[in-house]
Amino acid sequence: MASQPEPPHPHHVDPSTEQALSIWFFVGVLMLGCGLIILGQGIYEFSHPGTTMLANLHPAFWWGMVMTLFGGFYTIHFRPGKG
Amino acid sequence: MNPMHLVPIPAVLMFAGTQLTHLAPIDIAILLLYFAMVVFIGFYVKGSTNTSEQFFLAGREMSAWIAGLSFVSANLGSLELMGWAGAAYQYGILATHWYWIGAIPAMLFLGIVMMPFYYISKTHSVPGYLQLRFGEGARGLSGICFAFMTILMSGVNMYAMAAVMQVVLGWNIYFSMWVGAATVAIYVMLGGLRSAIINEVLQFVLIWAGAMLIPILGLIEAGGWTNLKAQIAQRMGAEYTHLWSTTGSFSANPMGVHWTGIVFGLGFVISFGYWTTDFLVVQRVLSANSLRAARLAPVIGSAFKMFVPFFVILPGLLALVLLKDSAGHLIQLYPADSDMVLHHGAHNFNEVLPLMMVRYLGPGLLGLGITALIAGFMSGMAGNISAFSTVWTYDIYGAYINKKASDSHYVLMGRWSTIIGMIVSVGTAYLVMHAASIMDYVQALFSFFIAPLFGTVILGMLWKRASKAGGFWGLLAGTVASIAMFLYTSTGSAAHKANALAHIALSRDAQPMAENLYRAAWSWLICVFVTVVVSYMTKAKSETELTGLVYGSTVIPHDGSTNVFEKPIFWAIVVAVVLFALNLWLW
Numbered sequence: 001m002a003s004q005p006e007p008p009h010p011h012h013v014d015p016s017t018e019q020a021l022s023i024w025f026f027v028g029v030l031m032l033g034c035g036l037i038i039l040g041q042g043i044y045e046f047s048h049p050g051t052t053m054l055a056n057l058h059p060a061f062w063w064g065m066v067m068t069l070f071g072g073f074y075t076i077h078f079r080p081g082k083g
Numbered sequence: 084m085n086p087m088h089l090v091p092i093p094a095v096l097m098f099a100g101t102q103l104t105h106l107a108p109i110d111i112a113i114l115l116l117y118f119a120m121v122v123f124i125g126f127y128v129k130g131s132t133n134t135s136e137q138f139f140l141a142g143r144e145m146s147a148w149i150a151g152l153s154f155v156s157a158n159l160g161s162l163e164l165m166g167w168a169g170a171a172y173q174y175g176i177l178a179t180h181w182y183w184i185g186a187i188p189a190m191l192f193l194g195i196v197m198m199p200f201y202y203i204s205k206t207h208s209v210p211g212y213l214q215l216r217f218g219e220g221a222r223g224l225s226g227i228c229f230a231f232m233t234i235l236m237s238g239v240n241m242y243a244m245a246a247v248m249q250v251v252l253g254w255n256i257y258f259s260m261w262v263g264a265a266t267v268a269i270y271v272m273l274g275g276l277r278s279a280i281i282n283e284v285l286q287f288v289l290i291w292a293g294a295m296l297i298p299i300l301g302l303i304e305a306g307g308w309t310n311l312k313a314q315i316a317q318r319m320g321a322e323y324t325h326l327w328s329t330t331g332s333f334s335a336n337p338m339g340v341h342w343t344g345i346v347f348g349l350g351f352v353i354s355f356g357y358w359t360t361d362f363l364v365v366q367r368v369l370s371a372n373s374l375r376a377a378r379l380a381p382v383i384g385s386a387f388k389m390f391v392p393f394f395v396i397l398p399g400l401l402a403l404v405l406l407k408d409s410a411g412h413l414i415q416l417y418p419a420d421s422d423m424v425l426h427h428g429a430h431n432f433n434e435v436l437p438l439m440m441v442r443y444l445g446p447g448l449l450g451l452g453i454t455a456l457i458a459g460f461m462s463g464m465a466g467n468i469s470a471f472s473t474v475w476t477y478d479i480y481g482a483y484i485n486k487k488a489s490d491s492h493y494v495l496m497g498r499w500s501t502i503i504g505m506i507v508s509v510g511t512a513y514l515v516m517h518a519a520s521i522m523d524y525v526q527a528l529f530s531f532f533i534a535p536l537f538g539t540v541i542l543g544m545l546w547k548r549a550s551k552a553g554g555f556w557g558l559l560a561g562t563v564a565s566i567a568m569f570l571y572t573s574t575g576s577a578a579h580k581a582n583a584l585a586h587i588a589l590s591r592d593a594q595p596m597a598e599n600l601y602r603a604a605w606s607w608l609i610c611v612f613v614t615v616v617v618s619y620m621t622k623a624k625s626e627t628e629l630t631g632l633v634y635g636s637t638v639i640p641h642d643g644s645t646n647v648f649e650k651p652i653f654w655a656i657v658v659a660v661v662l663f664a665l666n667l668w669l670w
Contacts (some may be wrong), residue, residue: 023149023281026124027288033116034292034451037109046349050445054300060447063296 021080035067039073103251103434104441108281110450117289117454118266121282121461125270128278135493139473140207140370145280147376151383153280154367156287157466158186158388161459162243164294164395168439169432171399172416174338175315175323177330177670178399179392187385187662189358191655193368194381197359199639200544201369202377203631208369209540210478216543216632219482219553221563224558225539226478227363228532234504235528237467238511244460244510251437252453260512263457267464268505271472272498276370277468281460283367286458287387293455294394297436300323300443301401314404318413323403326669333592340597341590348600352607356537363470375642376649385658389665406438414438472500489495531569535561535604538610545627545634546618553618562612568602615640633664 020026049055106114132138145153170178201426206212215221245259270278305311312324322329322336329335330342358364358381370376406414416432423429430438440452476496478564481488539558542549572583581591587599587605629636644650 002191006295021127023284025398026120026285030117031288031292034454037112037116038447038451041109041445045445051395052445053442054304055445056642057300057303059300059443063292067292071143076466 022078025073025080026069027080028076028078031067031071032075033071034066035069035071037064039064039068092521094588101166103437104449106252106450106453107446109447110453113447113450114454114457117285117458120285121266121270124281124285125278128274128281132273132275132652133491133494135476135490135497137277138494138497139476140366141275141277141280143370144372145370145376145380146372146381147383149280149284150368150371150376150380151528152287152387153283153370154190154364154380155364155384155391156283156290156462157364157367157389159287159290159391159459160463160466161239161247161456162240162463163435164290164456164459165247165433167395168399168402168436169416169434172402172435173399173418173432174336175319176326176396176400177336177340178339179326179396179669180345180349182388182392182396183662183666184345185354186358186388187658189349189354190381190385191658192390193359193365194378194385194651195539197544197657198378198381199374200399200632200634200637201365202371202374203637203639206369207477208474209360209365209536210474212632213539213543213558214478214482215552216629217539217549218551220551220555221539221558222482224555224562225532225536226474226482228562230474230479232528232532233363233467233471233474234507235511236472237464237504238508239515240463240467241508242512242515244457244464247437247456247460250405250434256516260509262465263461264509264512267461267468268502269467270564270590270592271465271505272501275497275501276366276469276473279465280367280370282458282465283462286462289451289455289458291394293452294398294436296448297439297452298397298401299441301398301405301439303403304405311401311404315400318404323400324669326666328670333588333590333597338597339593340600341593344588344597344604348597348604351604352537353600353603355541356533356534356603356607361533361541362474363466366470366473373643374640375644375649375651378642379654382654382658383652386661388655389658389662395436399435402435402439406435406442407640445622464505468501468504468508472497475500475504479623481629508632512550531606532562534607535565535610538607539614542611542614543633547629547635548618548623549614550618550621550623552621553614553616556617557612557614560613561606564609565602565606566603572598572602 038060042058042064045055045058045060050060099547131142134142167178167181170181179460201209201212204212204215206215208226210222210226213225241260241263244263245254245256248254248259249256270282274281302308302311305314315323319337327342330340330345333339333341368380371380402416404413406416408414414430416435417429418421419431419433421429421431424431437456440449444452476493480496480500481493485492535558538561539554542557543554568587572580572587574580575583584593584598585591587593588601590597593601626636631637642651647653
């Protein structure tokens with residue numbers, strides 16, 4: 001669903017919301033924060049295996065990794081002040 | 084006014100089991116991170132919500148993607164997620180109809196056909212459109228009903244969240260209610276719709292992140308979709324995994340519905356009524372920054388909506404064959420009001436999603452899942468409260484109590500009505516806590532109003548001859564008829580109820596679920612019939628009065644698309660084709 005290119009705003013304001021911080025930046029920070037916490041738990045579970053079903057697949061590690069990468073990309077890409 | 088409320092979740096009976104799990108410190112950390120961000124957003128956007136347009140319609144500055152995600156997110160409440168996961172366990176894959184035929188066609192219709200009229204008329208609300216098209220009577224009736232419903236529904240969400248947290252985590256019910264209410268009140272009061280929309284986008288991402296892992300791990304454990312279907316067919320019967328092939332008769336499927344009820348009652352009347360006239364969701368699209376964005380937003384929302392069954396319906400199906408106790412025996416879930424749940428400590432259908440969470444999600448991931456559920460509840464409250472505050476301020480206070488106040492006065496009224504609305508919601512939550520049946524009635528109330536409202540709006544948009552009196556009397560007749568049918572089928576002896584259901588749903592084999600579908604269809608027909616008859620008996624509006632409001636009297640401006648990939652209709656066709664293919668696959 002291609003969206004029409006938006007004209008650059010003179011004050012680095014997110015044109016979709018008229019805010020200096022983009023909605024996508026908030027999304028990125030939340031995902032990055034949660035991702036890092038879960039990734040840390042996932043690494044810990046390599047030495048202290050979890051008791052949930054299929055814990056042997058290390059879902060916390062892999063899901064934490066995906067969320068960290070997703071959140072990190074959005075945080076950097078939509079960081080404040082990026083022209 | 085949510086089609087999802089067709090599966091009533093009895094209040095106090097919703098969770099009657101014992102505490103399911105507890106949160107580890109890192110789960111609490113995730114929860115606190117979410118709460119901190121939500122409150123920060125409220126304070127952050129406060130500075131840019133100084134005018135009524137900014138406070139109530141987010142300044143009409145949202146991009147198609149943000150309006151679209153917010154549009155679909157406003158409907159992704161936790162009450163619905165848990166209720167429909169339970170419905171999938173109870174009725175099988177038929178529950179998917181409420182997400183596909185019961186949503187997608189209506190969303191596409193809103194974007195392609197109806198949005199131009201809402202957008203061009205520059206209305207601030209659906210009752211506002213009715214005022215422009217049919218005058219004050221229709222606006223007053225719909226505005227008062229809508230304000231009443233939203234405030235009650237916000238309270239129901241609040242109570243449901245507290246009840247879930249009490250049973251899943253053992254939290255004090257009053258603590259959950261007041262913390263949830265205060266948080267939502269702060270961020271909606273400060274930032275209005277803008278703040279609600281930003282939080283809905285966050286909630287959307289959280290729900291996908293928090294819930295997606297359950298079906299993924301479930302499918303791995305089941306050995307893939309084909310193996311899962313085979314296991315369900317062996318345990319429950321093949322009808323649990325077919326969407327359409329068993330709907331030729333009421334008695335051939337677990338839900339007791341006929342395809343006519345699904346197509347006309349759900350797919351047409353209820354779904355179109357909810358997705359095209361419920362201001363709670365339409366308000367999100369009205370915040371779009373251009374006509375093209377307003378038309379594209381529901382299309383984007385529908386594309387995401389199509390995949391929601393993956394993490395709502397699939398967990399319910401997986402639980403049928405995978406949910407086992409520590410000894411490896413399948414856990415049987417029961418209706419919430421059954422003897423097994425009430426007196427023997429068994430789990431009920433609505434607990435299926437939390438139970439699947441506990442099965443697969445360890446520390447950290449469980450915190451993410453619980454945060455997603457809480458976000459869903461808070462978003463449900465915020466959606467209702469922000470819509471209430473808009474309709475109250477514009478369509479009740481500004482229309483009948485104080486017509487000539489300044490813009491800043493209306494913004495102040497919006498903020499105060501948010502606070503007062505939230506206090507009334509807390510009162511509703513307390514009421515529900517002490518009288519469980521109120522929650523059932525509140526959920527039923529939503530279905531009374533929505534089908535006739537759709538009749539009035541669609542005739543108003545597509546039929547020039549519909550008159551002011553026709554619109555009002557049609558809406559009133561449809562609403563009264565819907566209430567009368569509800570009373571007819573829900574009061575009296577069991578024999579009378581069965582008889583009444585057979586009359587409304589046209590079959591002795593019909594189950595209560597079918598009653599909702601047929602009641603909606605009848606009330607819509609009555610609304611349309613009365614509107615047409617009264618319109619022919621009364622004077623029509625002039626052509627100039629209808630400009631910008633009705634098809635045939637309105638020149639719809641070009642939406643700015645420069646190539647086929649920018650056209651909302653192109654993406655609507657893509658979504659429709661995928662929907663058709665999915666239905667065929669699961670026929």
